[in-house]
Amino acid sequence: MQPQMMWPLVAAAYQGLPDFQKERVREMGFGSILEIEPFFIDRPLIQAVRERWDWASRAFLFPWGHMVPSLEDVARITGLRVDGEAVTGVTYADYTDLAQDLLGLEPHGDDLGDRRVVGRVTLLGSLGLAKVRQRADELLPDFMERAAGLARAAYGQDRMETERVDRDLRRFLVFFFGKMLFTTKGDGIHCRFLEILGDLGRVGRYAWGVALLAHTFADLSTGTGRETTVGGFAPFLQVWSYHYLLLGRAIVVRPDAVPLAQRWLPLVSMATYTFQLEVLRQHVRDFPALLVVWEPYADQGDADQPWVVSGRPLFRRDIWVHCLNEIEPLRLRLAGRTLGLHQRWCEETKPRGIGKKTQGKAKMVDWRTRFPEQYADWQRGGQLVESDAPDSTSYLQRFQEEYGHRDFMRPQRDGRNTLIDQLQGQLASTEVQLIEARAALETLRAAQLTGERADTAGASSSRGAPVLEVASLQQQLSAAVERAECDLLARSEELRDALARETDTAAELTQLRSQLTQREPELPREVAELQALLSLERRDLERQQAR
Numbered sequence: 001m002q003p004q005m006m007w008p009l010v011a012a013a014y015q016g017l018p019d020f021q022k023e024r025v026r027e028m029g030f031g032s033i034l035e036i037e038p039f040f041i042d043r044p045l046i047q048a049v050r051e052r053w054d055w056a057s058r059a060f061l062f063p064w065g066h067m068v069p070s071l072e073d074v075a076r077i078t079g080l081r082v083d084g085e086a087v088t089g090v091t092y093a094d095y096t097d098l099a100q101d102l103l104g105l106e107p108h109g110d111d112l113g114d115r116r117v118v119g120r121v122t123l124l125g126s127l128g129l130a131k132v133r134q135r136a137d138e139l140l141p142d143f144m145e146r147a148a149g150l151a152r153a154a155y156g157q158d159r160m161e162t163e164r165v166d167r168d169l170r171r172f173l174v175f176f177f178g179k180m181l182f183t184t185k186g187d188g189i190h191c192r193f194l195e196i197l198g199d200l201g202r203v204g205r206y207a208w209g210v211a212l213l214a215h216t217f218a219d220l221s222t223g224t225g226r227e228t229t230v231g232g233f234a235p236f237l238q239v240w241s242y243h244y245l246l247l248g249r250a251i252v253v254r255p256d257a258v259p260l261a262q263r264w265l266p267l268v269s270m271a272t273y274t275f276q277l278e279v280l281r282q283h284v285r286d287f288p289a290l291l292v293v294w295e296p297y298a299d300q301g302d303a304d305q306p307w308v309v310s311g312r313p314l315f316r317r318d319i320w321v322h323c324l325n326e327i328e329p330l331r332l333r334l335a336g337r338t339l340g341l342h343q344r345w346c347e348e349t350k351p352r353g354i355g356k357k358t359q360g361k362a363k364m365v366d367w368r369t370r371f372p373e374q375y376a377d378w379q380r381g382g383q384l385v386e387s388d389a390p391d392s393t394s395y396l397q398r399f400q401e402e403y404g405h406r407d408f409m410r411p412q413r414d415g416r417n418t419l420i421d422q423l424q425g426q427l428a429s430t431e432v433q434l435i436e437a438r439a440a441l442e443t444l445r446a447a448q449l450t451g452e453r454a455d456t457a458g459a460s461s462s463r464g465a466p467v468l469e470v471a472s473l474q475q476q477l478s479a480a481v482e483r484a485e486c487d488l489l490a491r492s493e494e495l496r497d498a499l500a501r502e503t504d505t506a507a508e509l510t511q512l513r514s515q516l517t518q519r520e521p522e523l524p525r526e527v528a529e530l531q532a533l534l535s536l537e538r539r540d541l542e543r544q545q546a547r
Contacts, residue, residue, distance in 0.1 A: 006179035006180065006183075007038045007041075007179075007180055007235075008038040008134075008140060008143065008144050008147075009124075009129060009132070009147060009179070010034075010175060010176050010179055010180040011034060011037075011038055011144060012129070012143075012144040012145075012147035012148040012151060013127050013129060013147070013148075013151045013172055013175060013176075014034045014172070014176070015144065015145075015148040015151075016128075016147070016148040016149065016150070016151030016152040016154075016155060017151075017152075017155060017168075017169075017172065018152075018155060018156075018157050018159070018165075020159045020165075021155070021165065021168070021169055021172075024169060024200070025169075025172075025173075027204055028200075028203045028204040029080060029081045029204050029208060029307070030080075030176065030208070031079075032078070032079025032080070032258075032259050032307070033078045033079050033080055033181070033233070033259070033261075034176070036078075036079075036235075036259065036261045036262050037262065038140065038144075039235070039264070039265065039266055040266040040268050041229065041234055041235065041238065042238050042249055042250075042266050043229060043273060044273055044276035044277040044280055045238060045241060045247070045249050045280060046229055046230055046234060046237055046238055047277055048277060048280035048281055048284055049237060049241050049245075049284075050220055050230055050237070051408065052284070052408060053220040053221070055220075055221040055222075055350060056348065056349060056350040057331065057334060057348040058217055058221065058328060058329055058330075058331055058348075058351070059331060059334045059335065059348075061403055061406070061408075062284065062287075062292075063284075063285060063287070063289070064287075064289035064292055064396075065335075065337070065343060065392075065395065065396065065399050066334040066335050066343075066399075067244065067335050067338070068330070068331060068332055068334055068335040068338070069213065069216070069236075069237070069240050070315065070330070070332055070335075070338065071209065071210065071213065071311060071314050071315055071319075071321075071330070072297065072308070072311070072312075072315040073236075073240050073243075074209040074210070074212055074213050074236065075209055075259075075305075075307045075308050075311045076258075076259060076260050076297060076300075076305070076308060077236055077239045077240060077243075077259055077260045077261050078209060078212065078233060078236060078259055078261060079258065079259035079261075079305070079307055080208050080209030080212060080307060081204075081206075081207055081208060081209055081307050081310065081311065082207055082209035082210050082213075082307070082311035082314060083207055083310050083311045083313070083314060084205050084206055084207040085205050085206050085207065086206070086207060086210065086322040086375065086378045086379075087193075087196070087206045087207060087208060087210065087211035087214075087322055087323050087324060088322045088323075088324055088327075088367050088368055088375060089195055089196060089324065089366065089367065089368065090195055090364060090365065090366045090367075091192050091324055091325055091364070091365050091367070092116075092195075092363065092364050093113075093114040093115070093116065093363040093364070094107075094113075094114065094115045094116075094363070095107050095115055095116055095191035095192075095194055096115050098191065098194040098195065098198070099115075099118060099191055099194065102167070102170050102194055102197060102198060103118065103123075103126070103167065103170055103171055103174065103194075104126070104167055105118050105122055105123065105126060105171075106118075106122075107191055108188060116190055116191055116192070117186070117188035117189060117190055117191065118174070118188065118189050118191060119187075119188055119189075120178075120179070120187050120188060120189055123171060123174065123175055123178075123189055124175075126154070126171050127151050127154055127171060127172065127175060128150045128151045128152075128153055128154025128155075129147060129150055129151055129154075132146075132147050132150060154168075155168050156168055166200060169200060170194075170197050170200070173193075173197055173203075174189060174191070174193065174194070174197070175189065177189075177193050178190060180233060181208070181212060181232065181233055182211070182212070182215050182231070182232060182323070183231055183232060183233070183234070184219075184231055185231070192324050192325070193324070209307070209311070210321045210322065210323075211321070211322065211323035211324075212232050212233055212236065212323075213321050213328075213330065214321040214322055214323035214326045214327065214328045215231060215232045215323045215326050216230060216231065216232040216233075216236065216237065217321070217326075217328035217330075218231070218323070218326040218328055219231025219232060221328075235261055236261075238266070239260060239261045239264055242264055243260070243293060243296035243297075244292060244293050244294075244296060245284070245287065245292065245293075246291055246293065247280065247283055247284075247287070248267070249266060249267055250264045250265060250266045250267055251264070251265050251267065252264060252265075253265040258304055258305050259305070259307075281408075285408070294337045294338050294340075295338060295339075295340055298340075313381070314381065314382065316332065316339055316384060316385055317330075317332070317381060317382035317383060317384055317385060318330060318331055318332055318333055318382050318383045318385055319377060319378060319381070319382025319383070320374040320375075320377045320378055320382070321378075322367070322374070322375070322378060324367055325365065325367055327367065327371055327374050328351070329351050330382075331346075331348065332385045333346050333385045333387075334346055334348065336385060336387045336389075337392065339385060341385070341386070341387040341389075342387055342389040342390065342391050342392050342395075343387065343389060343392040343395040343396075344387050344388070344389035344392075344394075344395055345394065345395045345398045345399070441478065
């Protein structure tokens with residue numbers, strides 16, 4: 001079962017908890033994200049965004065520059081805490097003892113003898129949700145209510161039975177981590193958080209939102225490029241795109257709800273996945289830079305969002321983010337415009353040695369001592385992002401020089417260009433056919449002339465039949481040549497019309513650039529960035545037209 005399909009089941013397992021257990025979950029900081037109503041996962045949108053991830057810079061590369069999801073995005077969208085202790089510590093190759101003591105379950109083994117994972121079916125059975133499925137005629141709310149009832153019957157209801165209720169809660173949290181917050185591609189559920197869950201009273205002290213961001217970055221950086229979702233909480237990246245890129249994939253239905261993921265209703269399309277993906281790729285390539293929302297939260301306050309208030313000191317900082325063995329750099333300096341700054345160019349390289357797995361290597365790893373500099377960076381609070389750039393024009397020019405050669409960075413030729421390509425191919429084919437037909441016609445005319453001369457010289461009448469046959473072929477070829485000439489003329493007219501429309505488009509861009517140049521003293525500095533983008537677009541159009 002795909003991770004995104006498990007979201008409603010996790011929410012149902014939460015709703016089935018006794019009230020005192022729900023209160024414990026809220027005190028840990030998970031109540032807000034668990035109370036988000038499950039909604040449609042927009043796989044084409046997630047794929048269109050994730051395929052622009054650059055593993056070296058740890059940022060998205062859009063035609064208008066770098067963009068990086070931030071800790072403020074995590075806090076506002078999910079309601080998770082982004083301050084506190086780093087989610088780090090020790091991971092093991094064998095979790096048998098911890099799983100038996102804390103969960104009452106047995107982990108699976110692999111070919112290398114590592115026992116890191118509990119089976120999904122086994123864990124669901126311990127929650128009373130084994131083999132539960134949504135019926136074909138069952139609405140999602142009805143399914144979740146039924147599943148919550150099954151889970152409720154499996155949970156201990158007496159808070160004085162400490163051992164049982166703690167075990168129930170740990171089982172739920174492992175399920176929540178594995179199938180909603182830190183999802184992975186496998187069916188099993190990893191035990192790596194068990195040591196942290198040993199002391200349930202300390203769970204709320206950790207920066208779980210930071211761990212979500214680290215896990216998301218790690219998944220984006222290790223994917224094959226063919227994924228239709230993203231590791232971690234898939235709706236995070238989906239809602240992130242709603243706020244920054246106005247692609248029309250969702251509408252706001254609860255404008256005052258927090259966290260922000262509760263405000264949106266995705267628009268479900270009946271078109272095929274492939275068609276939607278191609279349309280979204282085109283929209284992203286052609287998306288006007290001026291319509292990018294660089295600071296979507298500028299006019300939003302912090303009311304009823306304690307996770308935003310407590311995390312604000314970290315919102316404008318470059319910092320290493322931690323999720324045990326997943327340690328990733330958050331490089332907001334690449335997306336200074338999201339902080340209200342002008343962007344300057346920064347040279348970035350792929351972080352080395354980060355996120356190494358322990359499978360088949362060390363059987364126990366303390367990630368605080370394996371990467372002490374990154375752990376110390378988190379404890380220091382990272383580094384404040386600042387910029388002394390007067391504008392972003394130089395950055396945009398350098399960005400195009402650095403990344404413009406990538407296929408997804410080039411604006412795809414629109415419908416007019418596709419039509420021109422087709423017409424040019426058809427025109428070339430027609431011209432070849434016309435030349436061949438004319439050559440054959442000339443040959444037959446010469447043969448007919450030779451036959452007529454032979455008849456005049458008194459040749460036998462038996463040769464009249466070939467002459468008549470040649471005349472018939474000549475008539476057929478003459479008609480074919482006439483049709484080909486008409487077809488060529490019609491296609492040439494279509495081609496000229498398409499080229500004229502393309503020329504008009506280039507002229508409009510040129511005129512717009514000229515108007516901007518004339519008004520330059522009256523316009524703010526940001527227009528210089530638009531001028532740079534228009535100049536690059538005009539250059540590409542001129543090259544295409546020349547070809």
